[in-house]
Amino acid sequence: MFDSFRALVKRDLLLAMRRRSDVFTVLLFFIIVVSIFPLGISFEKAILQKIAPGVVWVAALLASTLALERIFANDYADGTLEQILLTAQPLSILVFAKIFAHWLLTGLPLVLIAPLAGLQYHLSATTIGTMMVMLLIGTPILSMIGAIGAALTLGLRGGGILISLLVLPLYIPVLVYGSGAIEASMQGDVSLQPYYLLLLAFLLLALVFAPWATAASLRISVE
Amino acid sequence: MFDSFRALVKRDLLLAMRRRSDVFTVLLFFIIVVSIFPLGISFEKAILQKIAPGVVWVAALLASTLALERIFANDYADGTLEQILLTAQPLSILVFAKIFAHWLLTGLPLVLIAPLAGLQYHLSATTIGTMMVMLLIGTPILSMIGAIGAALTLGLRGGGILISLLVLPLYIPVLVYGSGAIEASMQGDVSLQPYYLLLLAFLLLALVFAPWATAASLRISVE
C-alpha cells in the first residue's frame, strides 16, 4: 500500500522533472496575475497595500484551480486512470498520493514565491511572514478541494473553466480568513491565532474527507 | 470560400448549443472572479469604486485566456483541425471564422453581463456604459491575440496556463486603456475619445495580422 503510494508520488515528480516548465508556468502565472493588477488599478502605495491580501489570495486561488485541471486529466486521457482504479490498493490512498505530489509541485512553489509579490505591494517583513504561513496552511486545502472538482469534471469539455466554477465558491472560507489574517497583521494589534486555528481545522477536515470524496468522484466519472 | 466560413461558424455555434453550459461557464467564471474580490479586500464603497475598473478588466482577461484554451484544442484532439488545414480554402479565413465564433460565444456575453459587475461595485450608469463600450472594442482584441497563443501551444501539456503566460503580457495595452477609460469616465471631466481611438486602432491592427499569424502558427503546430 505504502509502496504504491510512493510509486505514484515518484512517478508524478518524475513526470514533472521531465517537463520542468510545467512547474514554472504555475509560478509565473501567479506572478503575472499579481503584477498586472496595479496596471489596471493604481500605483499608489496606500491602495496597493489595501488590495494586496485580496489580490495575492485570488491569484493563488486561480493558479491552483488552473493547475488542478491537469491533476487527473492526463491520466484519464491515456487510460492510466483506469489502471489505477483497477489496482487492489485502496483508491483513496492513491488519490492522496496524487494530491500530495500535485501540492508539492504547485502549492509549495507559490508559498516560496509569495515574498516577491509582497515586495511589489510594499508589504512589511512581518506581513510577508504571515502571508507565507497562511499560504502554507491554505494551499493544501485548495489542492484537496480542487481535486474533488477535478475528479467530477473529468473528461468534460471546458474542464479548466468548469472546475474553477465548481471550486472557487468552495474556496471562499480560505480566501476570507487567509486575506483577513494578512490584513490583521498589517494593523499589528490583533491576535492572529484564531485565523491560524480556523484554517488548520479546515485543513484537517479536508485531509480527512477530500481523498475519499475524490476517489468516489473518480469512480463515477470513469464509468 | 464564404461558404466554408459560414459552415465553420455555424458548426461552432451548433456545438455550443449542444453544450450550452460552455457559454455559461465563461460568464460565470467572470462573475465569480469579480465577486470574490470584495471578500478578499473590502466592502467599502470608495475602495470598491477605485478597484472596479481594474478588477473587471483583469477578470475579462483571465476569462478570455482560459476560454481560449479550447478554441483549437478540441479540433486538434479529434483530428478535425487536420481536415481544416487540408481544405483548399485560405486558412486565415477559416481561422477568422473560428475566432469570430469564439468571440460571439465568450466575448460578447462578457460585454452583456458587465453591468451586473458594475452594480456590484457601485458604478454609475454612465460609467457602466463606458465599460460596456470598452469591453465591446477590447474583447475582440483579446480573442485575436489569444488565438495566436492558443495556436502556438496546441497540444502541449499545461496548455491553458501556458497560454496565459504568453498572452497576458500582450494584453496589457487593452488593460491599461480599458480600465483607464472607465476611471476617466468616473471623473467626468476628461475626454474619452483618445481612449476609444487608441483601442480601435489596436483592434484594426489585430484584425489585419492576427488571423494570418494564427494560421501560420497552426501549420507549424500540427506538423
Added chain:
Amino acid sequence: MSLVVNQLQCSRGDIALFEGLSFKLIPGQLMWLEGRNGSGKTTLLRTLCGLFLYDKGRIEWQGESTVSNMDTYRQNLLYLGHQNALKHDLNPVENLQTLSRLAGKSVSEEQTDEALQLFGLAGYEETPVRKLSQGQQRRVALSRLLLSDALLWILDEPFVALDVVAVELLQSILVKHVEQGGMVILTTHQALPIAEDKMLRLCLDRYV
C-alpha cells in the same frame, strides 16, 4: 492526373525514416503501403498530404510540384487519418455535412442518410457520435468516402475497428473507386484481396 513522388526523404527527430523513395500513381491504381511498425507509413501519408514537411525530394500532382499548386491538389485529396475527425457532440449527419462543406461541397441530408445506411448506421443518424462504439465511429468517418468527389484517397489503416461485414464493404468501395478511375493510397496490416494488376505495393522496410 497523376501523383509522382521523386527521391523523397523524411526524418523524425534526427533520424531519416526513408530516403530515395520514388513512385508514380496513375488513375485506376491503388497503392498498398506496407512496412513493419514504426517504418514510417503514417509519416509518409502525412507528408503526401502536406501536413508534414519532407527534407528532400519532390512531390508532383499533374506534373506540378504540390508546393506550388497546393490548392488544386487539396481539392482532389481526401485524407482519413488514424483519428476520425468527428465532433463527439454532433450527430453523424451534422458531422458529415460540416466536413463536406469545409471541403467546398455541400451535400443534402438524403445523401448523408444514404451513405450512413450503406455503412449499417441506419437508426443512428440522430445519435451523438459520442454514444457510438469504436467501430460505429469509424464507419461514420468512412461514410465521407461516399460523399466526396476527391480523386485521390489517402487512408491510414482504414480497416481498424471494423467488423467483418464492414471490412468487406469498404473493400468493395475501394475497388469501385479505383475502377472508376480514382486513386487510393492506404496502409493496413490485414490482407487486401484486390487484384494484383490494379495494385501497387510499396514496402517501406526496403528504404531505410
Added chain:
Amino acid sequence: MSLVVNQLQCSRGDIALFEGLSFKLIPGQLMWLEGRNGSGKTTLLRTLCGLFLYDKGRIEWQGESTVSNMDTYRQNLLYLGHQNALKHDLNPVENLQTLSRLAGKSVSEEQTDEALQLFGLAGYEETPVRKLSQGQQRRVALSRLLLSDALLWILDEPFVALDVVAVELLQSILVKHVEQGGMVILTTHQALPIAEDKMLRLCLDRYV
C-alpha cells in the same frame, strides 16, 4: 479459480445491449468474444472488470461475487483496453515499472528490458513513448503481459495496429499463458488461429 457469469444484463442509455448472458471460464481456457460493431463487446469487458455497472445478474470469481471480494479479484486481473495507459512523457521502461508497481509488484530493469526486447523494441528503452508509432506504443502496452502474474487477462482488440510479426508473437504469448493455466478473454475482428478445444467462443449478436 474460475470466472462464472450468470444471467448478466447491461444497458447503455435505455437500451439493453445484452441480457441473460451466462458463461463459465476455467483456467486453461481462452474466450473469444465476437460480435458486430456496436454489439457491446467493449461494454461487456469493462463490466467484467468492474469499470461499468451491470443491471442484473452476477459475476463470480472463485465462487464469490466480485462485488464482495473485489480486492482478490483485482489482484488476479489484468485489463488492457482500447487505450494503452502509457504516459507519453515517460519512456517504456519507466512506464512499465510504474504500472507494475501500481499493480503491487515491482519489476527490475532487466525484466522490462527483456520484455521490450521480445516485442522488438530493443533500442527504444529510453525514447519517450510520445515519439513511438501507433504500433510501437501498442507493443509497449502489451509488454505488460510478460511482466504480470495475473491469472485473468482481459484484452480489448489487442491486435489493432500491430504488424504481422507482432500479431504472431502475441498469439504465441496468449497460447503459452493459456497452456500454463491462465485465462484470457479477448475481442478481435481478425481471425484467431487457436485450437478449438482451448477456445470458448461467445458471440454477442445472439444475446440482443
Added chain:
Amino acid sequence: MAINWFKYSSPSSFYPLAGKIIPVFMTLAILLIMGGLYWGFFETPDVLSDQKQYYKIIYVHVASAWMAMWLYVVMVAWAVLGLIFNTRMSYMMASATAVTGAIMTALSLWTGAFWGQTSWGTWWDWDPRMTTQLILLFLYIGYIALQSAIEETRRSDRASAVLALVGLAIVPVIYYSINCPDPNECASLHQESSLKRVEPNILIAMLVVTAGFWMYCFAVILMRVRNIILQRESHTNWVERLEAFR
C-alpha cells in the same frame, strides 16, 4: 573579398569559428568592465546629490537595463532571419540570445531593486521604466517557456519565432501604454532622459561598462550557441569526431 556568409550558417563551420572568437570577446569584456568600474568607483564623487556611494550600482544597473532592451531586438532579428531563410543557426542564435537577455533583464531589476532599497527605502515602485522592464522579463520568459514546452526542435524553433515576431509588433504598444496611461496628457511622447544631467565622469564610466557588457553578452551567447549546437547535432559525424578529440 566577399565573405561567404552562408558558409557560416551551417553549425559545423560555425562551431569552430565561435570557439575562436569567444576568447577575444571575453578579454575585451573583462578589460572594458574592469576599466569602466575602476573609473566609476575611484574617479567620481562619493556622494551624488543626496545619495551615498550606493549610487555606484548605476554602472551595472544601466548597462544591464540597456542590454536587456537591445538583446530583445537582436533576438527577434535572429528569429525572423530563421523564418525567412530557414537556417538552423539563426534559430539557435535566437534562443541563446533569449536566455542572455532574460538574465540581463533580471540583473537590471535586481540591481535596481537593491538601489531602490538604499535610496528610496523601498524595493519596488511602479515607475513606468521599471514596469516596462518587468514586462520585458515576462516576454522573455514567455518565449523561453514556449520553447522549452515543445520537444521537437523544428516546431519549437518556428513557433517561438512567430511568438517573437508577434511580441515585436506589440511591444511598442505596450511601452506606449505604460508610459502614458492617460492619452489626454500625452500630446508629446517625449520622455526626458536624465543622462544629460549626469556628471561627465559618471557618463564615461557608464558607457565603457556598457560596451563591456556588449562584449560579455556576445561571448556568453556564443558559448551558449556552441552548447546548443552540440546538443542538437550530437548524432552527426563531425560532432562525434569532436568528441573523439577530447
